Amino acid sequence: MDYETALEVFYAPSPPGAAPPPPTTHPARRLRDAMEPVAMHAVWSRQTYDALAALGLNFLTGYVWGRASGLGEPAPAVVASAFAAFEPGLITALYEEGRGKVGWAELMETRVRATSASLRQVLGDADVSGAVSTLRRGIDAADGTGRPLFSGLASQPWPEDPVGQLWRACDIIREHRGDSHVAAYVTAGLEPVAMNILTELYLGMPLFTYSASRAWPQETLEATADHLRGSGILEGDRLSQEGRRLREDIEARTDSGERAVVSAIGSDLDDTVAQLEAWSAACLEAKAFPPSIHKRAAG
Numbered sequence: 001m002d003y004e005t006a007l008e009v010f011y012a013p014s015p016p017g018a019a020p021p022p023p024t025t026h027p028a029r030r031l032r033d034a035m036e037p038v039a040m041h042a043v044w045s046r047q048t049y050d051a052l053a054a055l056g057l058n059f060l061t062g063y064v065w066g067r068a069s070g071l072g073e074p075a076p077a078v079v080a081s082a083f084a085a086f087e088p089g090l091i092t093a094l095y096e097e098g099r100g101k102v103g104w105a106e107l108m109e110t111r112v113r114a115t116s117a118s119l120r121q122v123l124g125d126a127d128v129s130g131a132v133s134t135l136r137r138g139i140d141a142a143d144g145t146g147r148p149l150f151s152g153l154a155s156q157p158w159p160e161d162p163v164g165q166l167w168r169a170c171d172i173i174r175e176h177r178g179d180s181h182v183a184a185y186v187t188a189g190l191e192p193v194a195m196n197i198l199t200e201l202y203l204g205m206p207l208f209t210y211s212a213s214r215a216w217p218q219e220t221l222e223a224t225a226d227h228l229r230g231s232g233i234l235e236g237d238r239l240s241q242e243g244r245r246l247r248e249d250i251e252a253r254t255d256s257g258e259r260a261v262v263s264a265i266g267s268d269l270d271d272t273v274a275q276l277e278a279w280s281a282a283c284l285e286a287k288a289f290p291p292s293i294h295k296r297a298a299g
Contacts, residue, residue, distance in 0.1 A: 001059045001060050002053075002057055002059060003046060003049045003050075003053075004057055005059070006059040006060075006210065008080060009213075010213075010290050010295070011287075011292075012291050012293065012297075014205070014290070014292045014293060014294045015205060015206055015209040015252070015294075016206075017206050018204050018205050018206065018209075018294060019204030020183055020204055020293070021203045021293060021294060021297040022202070022204075023269060024226070024297075026260070027255075027262045027269055028177065028254070028255040028256045028258035028259075028262050029251070029255060030185060030269075030273050031173070031258075031261075031262065031269065031272070031273055032173070032174065032177050032258075032267070032278045033214070033277045033296060033297060034143070034176065034273045034274075034280060035170040035173065036172045036271075036280065036289075036296050037280035037283035037288070037289035038119070038167060038276060038279055038280055038283060038294070039170035039171045039173070039174040039280075040068055040171075040289060041115055041118065041119050041122075041166070041167050041170070041283060041288060041289075042111055042114075042167070043062075043063050043067075044283075044288045044289050044290070045114070045115060045118040045234075045288050046118075046288070047114050047115075047117060047121075048062075048111060048114040048115045048118055048200065049062065050114075051110050051111075051113070051114035052066070052102075052107075052110060052111065052114070055101060055102040055106065055107070055110060056102060057098055057101055057102065058163075058178065060094050061094050061097050061098035061101065062098065063094075064083075064091055064095050064098055065094070065095060065098030065099055065101075065102075065107060066098075066107065066111055067083075067149070068082070068083075068207070069104060069108055069111070069149060070149060070152040070153030070156055070175070071108055071211035072104065072152065072284075073104050076091075076092040076095050077092070078148075079091055079092070080092050080095075082148045082149050082170045082179075083191050084182045084185075084195065084216060084294055085182075085195050085196050085214050085219075086192070086214045087192075087214060087215040087216050090215040101121050107174060108156070110179045112159045112164055112168075115164065115167055116159050116161040116163055116164030116167065117161075117228075118288070119163050119164070119166070119167050120161065120163045121204035121285075121286075122279075122282050122283055123163060123282055123287045124280055126279065127235045128162050128163055128165075128166040128275075128279075129162055130275075131164050131166060131169075131272050131276065132162060132165045132169055132227075134265055134268045134272050135166075135169035135170065135173060135248060135265070135272070136169055137264045138173060138260075138261040138265045139154060139169060139172050139173060139176075139261070139263060140259045140264065141261060141263065141264035141266055142154075142173075142176050142260055142261050142264075146179065146183055147175070147176055147180065147183075148179065149175040149179055150172060150175040150176040150178075150179050150192040151288065153168075153172050153175050154172050154290035155226055156168075157275055160207065160235035165230040166279075170276070172262060174292045176257075176258065176261060177254065177257070177258055180258060181250075181254045181255030181257075182195075182252050183253075183257065184251075184253035184254045184273060185198075185250055185259065187230075187253070188246065188249070188250055188253075191224075192214075192216075193211060193216050193220055193221060193224040194214070194224055194227075194228060194233075196210060196211035197211055197221075197224060197225060197228060197234075198233070198239070198246070198247045198250070199247075199274075199298055200239060200294075201234075201237075201243075201247075202239065202244070202247040202248075202251075202299060203294050204294065205294050207225065207238070208221050208229035208235040209223075209291070210294070210298060225237075228231060228243070233246060235292070248269050260279055
């Protein structure tokens with residue numbers, strides 16, 4: 001998949017019939033949603049894509065190998081496990097293809113250099129130093145237990161450019177919350193397809209409109225939905241009351257997993273969220289992140 005195709009697929013508006021996501025009130029969720037476009041700049045930046053394409057990567061191999069690179073060079077099954085919500089055969093194939101195109105050290109250097117330069121162009125002369133210090137305080141307080149993507153990325157050298165450090169800090173905190181989110185789903189006894197279905201319906205998207213983007217076969221989606229109906233989690237194509245309570249509990253558990261990060265940021269949270277929202281808005285204006293509110297909230 002090239003960049004133009006990715007824009008056609010992922011920059012589509014929210015699907016017809018989608019309701020607005022639930023209001024964002026918890027500090028951990030507010031922080032995550034505010035930073036999402038900055039954290040994902042390496043994925044959506046045209047400049048980063050072009051730099052990786054010059055090494056032989058396309059949009060999908062660049063995403064998978066780029067995100068997995070924080071782990072070093074693990075076995076493909078480890079990458080598929082950490083990515084959780086995606087069909088594992090797809091992740092394994094993309095990871096192996098990407099790793100066959102470019103080595104780890106060159107990938108890391110190119111990704112940092114291109115992403116830092118791209119985000120600097122988007123943010124202009126913004127002073128990000130205070131936000132970086134605040135976010136690093138949260139990272140230093142975070143627990144890496146059971147959080148592979150967070151722990152791997154947090155162990156990598158920091159970019160020299162302050163704007164690159166902002167991107168890296170946002171990416172690390174994003175992965176911490178993502179690892180917490182997967183843990184909350186797993187402890188609730190839910191498998192990957194069910195994770196996707198509960199998330200899309202909780203956010204107001206029609207059934208399968210988000211799940212299908214994770215490459216699961218239609219028959220697997222249908223079978224999982226039937227199982228969730230039999231378990232009382234779905235009523236037709238919507239969450240039942242029990243299903244909504246379950247998904248709200250998963251959200252609460254995820255937020256609880258971010259307690260150390262939020263506590264360390266402390267009274268600086270509101271100002272930092274406001275800064276991140278402004279910088280994320282600049283990313284959207286530069287077309288460096290999908291415009292759908294549901295895409296932004298899906299994590």
